[in-house]
Amino acid sequence: MLLVTANSCTDLSEDMYDRVGSGNFVQKKDNLMQVIGSVYAKAHNTTLISWFFPQELTADQILTPTRGIHGYNAGEYLRLNQHNWSNLDRGATMAWTENYQLIGFANHVLAELPGTDYTKLGLTDADKKRHMAEIRTLRAYGYWHLLEIYGEVPIVTSVEEPVKAKNTDQEVFDFVVKELNETLPDLPLKSETAPPQGLYRVTKAFNRFLLMRLLFNSEAYIRKPMYDETRKLADEIVSGVYGQYALDNTWNGPFTHNNANSGELIFAFPIEKGQRDEKGWWFGGFHHYQSHLTFGSSYGGAGWNGWGLAPSITAKGEKLNYKLGMPFSRYHAKDLRKKPWNYLGNGNFEGMFLQGLQLAFNKKDTIRGVEEYKGRPLVLVDYVARTSEGDAASGSMLKGEENTGIRPVKVCPVFPDVESQFEAQADQPEMRLAEVYLTLAECELRLGNKERAADLINTLIKRNYAAADWGNAALALPVTAAGLDAGGYRMLEEWGKEFIMEGRRRTDLIRWNKYTTDLWFDHNEPSAAFRNRMPIPFFAMNANPLLIQTNGYN
Known part of the structure; x- marks a missing residue:
């Protein structure tokens, strides 16, 4: 990096520095x-x-x-x-x-x-x-x-x-x-x-x-x-x-505009409007071109409609049959995170997903599609199929449409223009105490202490339910020791629901030996074990003749 110190616009004798942190600088x-x-x-x-x-x-x-x-x-x-x-x-x-x-x-x-x-x-x-x-x-x-x-x-x-x-x-x-x-x-x-x-x-x-x-x-x-x-x-x-931390009382406390005050956060990357603001990246990647109308936000422009949740059902409403994936279906109907996103005012919101019929921020006007559903109500669906063309086949990610996929609202969430003081104030969580609880729970499970594993999971997930629902035995919401299978699918479900969108899913699947051996939507056959690691990039191999490619990629 070149760092230049200049005392005036006409001074041509600036000192030139060729390294970050030069002693002169x-x-x-x-x-x-x-x-x-x-x-x-x-x-x-x-x-x-x-x-x-x-x-x-x-x-x-x-x-x-x-x-x-x-x-x-x-x-x-x-x-x-x-x-x-x-x-x-x-x-x-x-x-x-x-x-x-x-x-x-x-x-x-x-x-x-x-x-x-x-x-x-x-x-x-x-x-x-x-x-x-x-x-x-x-x-x-x-x-x-x-x-x-x-x-x-x-x-x-x-x-x-x-x-x-x-x-x-x-x-x-x-x-x-x-x-x-x-x-x-x-x-x-x-x-x-x-x-x-x-x-x-x-x-x-x-x-x-x-x-x-x-x-x-x-x-x-x-x-x-x-x-x-x-x-x-x-x-x-x-x-x-190593310091006093505590689980937040709500699922979105570690993610909202004032999350710097959440006792659950151990480390976060600061976000500030006009300085370091990654909201547009998170927003743009997941949300539809018209989602800014739902959020009531003009900040950052429109989404580019890229990512969404992998599907749970077919276009005919039939549940898919995978032990992994199908993330939206894994959330219980009483889980507060499964509610449709809704802004409550004063920086507060509920629900973690944009789903179903999309309304404008005023809750009156219907959002309309702009491509396959141009001029028609926009309904975000939990399947992949070209239903606009009368094709209900639901087996390929190549058959998506503008409304394909439920969209998570979590990391760096959007706030409406009417309360723009909250916009781009949510820091990006990197280390949360919730991860420590689930790590501890999985260790206990693997070491044969299933009762403590279940207790630790429940300590974390009970915040995702109303108190009356959590205490309702008929709903059977708490995780039980008997429900923690040796194959790890129940544990992976909790990891997935808590950390969806946070960039750790591959790691968890590899740890449970599921990443290359198991199946999910349009990943219909196991992959070779060497895929657990990525290859050395082509450009790195060209730049360094001493590098040897990872086994399997030769």
Whole structure:
């Protein structure tokens, strides 16, 4: 990166800097925070489209149907869903670019901070240690992403290193563990930082949360299960060893405009209108061209009608027959999340889905279609079929229409123009205590403690129901130990319902050995086991002759 400092428009003697965080650049604390902030910004990038594509669009819950002339994209979405991608497909390759950019920025900063005189900036050596620990933890976060997607990758810790061959998955795993353990002592607790920095900056809880994720999925990474170690760590996080956190009372508390106040959030990427605002990306990807009329929002323009929930039924109303996928049908009719989205005013909304007949924000005018249903009422459906042409066949994602798919309203939700003060204020959650509860529950299940597993799940999910319904024995809403099957389908259902749209589905399916062996809509046959990992991108192989392609992709 080139950083230029100019005193005036006519001064042609500016100093030129060839690295982020050059010692000449860091002249005051604000400069230092900009340099550190650049690494956080790159970390945020790794959680967006490059993560969403492999984690959600190759799994069973989110679908990108071909909608007439839209969405085929040279077959890339079909290849992702059917596990036929190559090392040229962006869904298989973007994570490489984004995470090595994060690692590169981190390495630049880590090379500069030791030589920075913190006393001249009004800071202390303890501040320097904290900043070094933050950046190393964020670098480990990038390597965890790479381990998750690719397995074996080169470990690069210096901007001066030449190109190098891949490290083994065990070496990458061990490197991340080492980095996290060494940096833990120099990181603060949430309570030791001024709000809201405890949410937006790396803390001890962030560090341990990342280690928990690593250990939890170790069998997929290094072929060694570590559920006992994961359980211990998750128990410590829940009990407050690394800071005080608490489950939110409502399902949408961690997602709404003031979610920075939710005790459930351990870490979030900040969103601010006019600064860092990813609402348009989340909105555009999932919502219909006319959905802004439903939300009463002109901010960010219209959706581009891409993603939606994978179907649960056929166009004839018959329920599909898959053990996975069919996400909308997995929510009980009494689940508060299954209600149609409805704005209640003052920043409050209910329901997690746009579904059925779509009305304008005034609840009076009917939204009309613009393509297959041009001029006709827009009804979002839970099936894939060309019913506008009289074709009720429901077996292919190539047969979508503009109304195909229920649409989730969750991450970075939309707020109406009449209360624009809430727009683009919902931060993007990355680490939630809910994940710790379900991680702990699954560990207990795998270690034979099914009763405690059920109790932990119920502690989390009871917020999704009215108290009267939860206590109604006839509805049988609480999860029971007997209902937790050894195959993991019930556990996967709870993971899916809680974290739909949040970019972890592929990980959970792999952990339960379902990703390549099981079936879902238009993924009608098992895929080869090597598909559990993505290929080394074509451009990376061209740039580095020492890289050897992942087995199976040769």
